[in-house]
Each structure stands twice: as C-alpha cells, then as structure tokens.
C-alpha cells in the first residue's frame with residue numbers, strides 16, 4: 001500500500017526506451033521488460049499521449065532507476081496535479 005505522504009508521480013517516455021535493463025535491474029517492483037517490443041514497462045501505469053504515468057511510493061530503488069536511466073526518460077514529480 002502506498003504511503004500518501006511519500007507518494008510521487010512517475011512520468012515515463014516509453015517510446016524512447018533503449019532496453020538497457022537498468023531500471024528493471026534496480027527496481028523490479030516497478031519495472032519489467034516487455035518481451036514483445038523489448039522496452040521497459042512501468043507497472044500499473046496509464047498512457048497519456050506519449051507519457052506513461054503512475055503514482056508510486058518514492059523509494060530509493062525508484063529514485064535510482066530514474067537517476068541512472070541513460071536516456072533520462074524517467075521523471076519523478078512531487079506535484080501530483082495534472083501536467
């Protein structure tokens with residue numbers, strides 16, 4: 001269950017994923033490689049235009065995945081409002 005005070009919005013530009021597996025290796029609770037198109041899936045996310053968006057608990061693993069994604073396509077936002 002997500003702790004409301006620690007909740008963040010995750011924005012992910014899936015089209016630009018280069019399948020390096022960094023996020024899935026660091027944070028397997030939130031990321032999984034999709035074997036159909038070899039891109040990472042953000043679990044329990046919804047697609048809005050080019051973005052995949054999910055509301056998650058901010059964990060060290062999720063922060064590391066965002067920081068170490070070489071494409072810089074994982075963005076964590078404290079502001080939960082619509083972008």
Ligand code: SF4
Nearest residue numbers: 017018020021023069
């Ligand atoms: S770290 Fe970034 S580029 Fe690598 S698989 Fe994850 S989303 Fe794709």
